[in-house]
Amino acid sequence: MNKNILLLETVANDAMQMLENAPDMNILTAYDEASLKHQLENNAIDAIITRGKGQVREQLMEQLPNLKVISRCGVGLDNIDVSSATKKGIKVVNAPNSNADTIAEHTIALLLMLQRNLYNAVSMVKENRWVDRGSYIGDETHGKTLGIIGMGNIGEKVAKIATALGMHVVYWSSKKEDVPYSFVEFDQLLNTSDSISLHLPLNSKTENLINASAFSKMKPSALLINTARGGIIDQKELLIALNDNKITGFAADVLAQEPPNENDPLLQLDNVLVTAHLGSLTKTTYTKMCTMTVENTLAILRNEQPMANCIFNRKELEIS
Numbered sequence: 001m002n003k004n005i006l007l008l009e010t011v012a013n014d015a016m017q018m019l020e021n022a023p024d025m026n027i028l029t030a031y032d033e034a035s036l037k038h039q040l041e042n043n044a045i046d047a048i049i050t051r052g053k054g055q056v057r058e059q060l061m062e063q064l065p066n067l068k069v070i071s072r073c074g075v076g077l078d079n080i081d082v083s084s085a086t087k088k089g090i091k092v093v094n095a096p097n098s099n100a101d102t103i104a105e106h107t108i109a110l111l112l113m114l115q116r117n118l119y120n121a122v123s124m125v126k127e128n129r130w131v132d133r134g135s136y137i138g139d140e141t142h143g144k145t146l147g148i149i150g151m152g153n154i155g156e157k158v159a160k161i162a163t164a165l166g167m168h169v170v171y172w173s174s175k176k177e178d179v180p181y182s183f184v185e186f187d188q189l190l191n192t193s194d195s196i197s198l199h200l201p202l203n204s205k206t207e208n209l210i211n212a213s214a215f216s217k218m219k220p221s222a223l224l225i226n227t228a229r230g231g232i233i234d235q236k237e238l239l240i241a242l243n244d245n246k247i248t249g250f251a252a253d254v255l256a257q258e259p260p261n262e263n264d265p266l267l268q269l270d271n272v273l274v275t276a277h278l279g280s281l282t283k284t285t286y287t288k289m290c291t292m293t294v295e296n297t298l299a300i301l302r303n304e305q306p307m308a309n310c311i312f313n314r315k316e317l318e319i320s
Contacts, residue, residue, distance in 0.1 A: 002026045003046040003301045008054025011073055015290035047297050058084035069300050073293040075099055092312045095292040097153050099280040104157035106279035107197055107227045110251035113273055114223050115141050142166035147193030150200035151177045190217035202229035215241040222247045227279050230256035239266050253279040
């Protein structure tokens with residue numbers, strides 16, 4: 001009997017082709033509340049595939065007694081209730097490390113834009129303000145200290161690029177890693193870094209990690225970069241720090257609230273650069289994340305061996 005896979009969001013064309021070409025699978029879509037209700041009422045769902053928007057909470061799982069797999073075409077699992085899934089014996093699949101290269105590139109791009117004041121520099125020319133070059137203020141990264149908070153796969157890639165740019169790299173993580181960079185205490189990193197880049201998951205220990213106390217320890221000239229999760233930074237204290245010149249600039253691909261309010265005061269500041277959580281949406285990485293996730297979902301439904309480490313709750317489910 002064919003298995004039913006429910007898509008809560010679109011996936012890359014190559015991944016969709018893989019699904020449509022699977023003769024033992026029925027592909028169902030539910031891109032809005034009405035279609036979701038219809039699919040739940042008329043089909044027994046074996047697997048759910050989502051990206052970052054479609055929410056898979058306990059209430060939805062309760063309606064799906066046949067659910068075996070919840071898959072996310074990405075790395076973070078903020079939109080999936082992993083704890084509830086684990087209690088129900090449902091495998092939670094993601095695409096670990098699939099976005100490390102592109103997020104590292106995006107991080108460095110934001111750092112360079114902020115450090116060199118490139119957004120304003122480009123705007124000068126586009127707005128016919130060439131004469132404003134006389135008041136341009138920017139700097140270079142070479143010789144400066146980059147503090148990386150979270151030396152995982154992405155953090156290490158950021159460190160390698162920064163080193164190639166001539167930066168001195170220090171880091172703080174939950175534990176020392178086998179990397180050629182200096183491990184320092186959290187407060188020391190805040191005190192000494194010219195730029196600080198966040199590469200941590202969002203959980204109860206990291207939520208609002210960068211708070212009023214943290215900002216008070218940073219250099220007034222410091223730049224803060226966040227391509228991890230918005231909730232790691234206390235957004236109210238961030239705005240205060242920028243307005244009070246406790247730090248010089250902020251650049252991010254993530255915010256605590258996405259999308260932000262139309263008149264969010266943070267976005268009105270000249271020393272703030274924010275992209276719309278698109279660091280992983282390059283053609284190459286987006287396709288890679290989607291195809292990896294689909295391949296592993298199909299393998300699990302077919303009782304085949306999926307890719308190593310793709311089942312996020314493998315240990316909790318005691319899967320060998």
